[in-house]
């Protein structure tokens with residue numbers, strides 16, 4: 001563009017013309033264009049002089065008057081509308097002269113007829129055109145090469161990126177098992193999300209693997225060397241949750257005889273996983289939003305704000321939109337937490353994964369319990385395939401653990417060892433775990449608290465099994481608030497969260 005403008009100015013000023021302009025042939029060779037103008041002159045449209053010159057390869061001189069009456073191309077007419085009728089136009093073809101036959105464009109000049117026709121035999125003009133064409137050809141070739149190199153580099157980078165992402169997604173398949181379409185998609189999304197610093201909201205039924213995904217997100221991210229801190233917002237009593245998250249200074253409340261760092265501070269440089277975020281009290285939601293938006297927070301009782309650089313991954317199995325409508329969850333926080341929303345598919349919607357998951361849980365069990373590897377019969381697999389799984393992967397895992405324990409060493413898991421389908425509407429067995437009689441106490445008890453904890457743990461475990469891991473139903477059936485049950489499960493180290 002700069003070369004064309006410079007050449008036109010040199011010609012106009014050097015030859016004392018009224019005007020001069022270079023038009024270029026566009027890359028496809030189909031039309032000519034003017035710099036800084038959207039006008040297009042079709043190379044096969046002979047209603048403007050440029051097509052004639054391009055076609056014949058010879059210069060054309062005509063009066064402005066003739067140009068106005070004989071040629072009716074609209075853009076061309078606009079170009080010549082303001083020129084004096086007694087002047088002439090000369091259009092000269094410009095082409096690369098270093099062997100290539102490509103047309104570069106045309107040079108259009110306006111001036112007195114004599115001055116313009118004299119140029120036809122002027123060796124200086126021919127030399128000038130030759131130089132212009134050579135420079136132009138070289139520049140466009142270099143530009144084309146640069147463009148091609150850039151395009152090649154871009155597509156290589158894309159290819160590398162694609163291959164790298166695929167490798168990561170494949171590696172993730174060792175941890176997030178499943179060959180179903182839904183799991184392939186999920187793993188790809190996890191890899192993508194891990195590349196960013198966006199807040200990720202994991203939504204999915206209980207036991208679908210939200211915790212696993214949260215950890216994988218951290219491991220794959222640039223923050224993997226930093227800490228991964230997790231908190232279950234449903235398991236911590238409301239009064240404690242704020243200080244757990246934000247920390248407190250000494251004397252912030254009665255009993256705070258030491259300053260304590262909160263999880264937000266501990267997760268600095270890493271990831272903070274907020275499990276069951278739907279259970280966060282409204283007052284805390286506002287504070288969390290502030291952390292997300294400004295990276296700043298104030299520990300309880302502290303006079304100064306602090307900064308934290310963390311990535312928040314949160315999870316919930318609750319319908320947060322309904323909570324928003326019921327004004328139990330802040331809409332602004334929901335959108336802020338869900339910058340990258342990920343939905344985990346329920347197991348019943350990816351039954352193809354059941355066999356692989358079952359086999360992997362069997363292997364885990366055998367390694368854990370140091371037993372010889374066992375298999376599973378086709379009949380047992382068919383049974384597993386047909387179940388409902390309200391407790392999703394966790395329910396399948398519990399089933400397999402139970403079936404492994406019930407299967408003799410050296411044999412395969414058979415259908416008859418698998419407990420029947422859970423019936424949530426069936427009356428709950430409210431007797432103690434060893435139904436039908438007194439609870440089988442251990443022979444000797446030398447630690448009453450531990451013994452009571454064991455009984456409590458058995459009761460909760462049995463009830464959770466009855467409800468397929470559904471904590472809300474379990475809590476209700478035991479007359480406990482959900483938060484208390486979650487807290488107990490955490491203390492008793494029951495895998496329910």
Ligand SMILES: Nc1ncnc2c1ncn2[C@@H]1O[C@H](COP(=O)(O)OP(=O)(O)OP(=O)(O)O)[C@@H](O)[C@H]1O
Pocket residue numbers: 175176177178204205206207208209210211212213275316317393394397496497
């Ligand atoms: N894709 C998977 N591959 C292997 N194991 C899985 C997969 N998904 C879930 N699990 C296993 O299932 C159990 C439950 O998973 P996890 O705790 O991640 O679920 P969750 O969605 O966080 O549950 P909750 O909502 O109840 O907290 C764990 O033992 C986990 O290891």
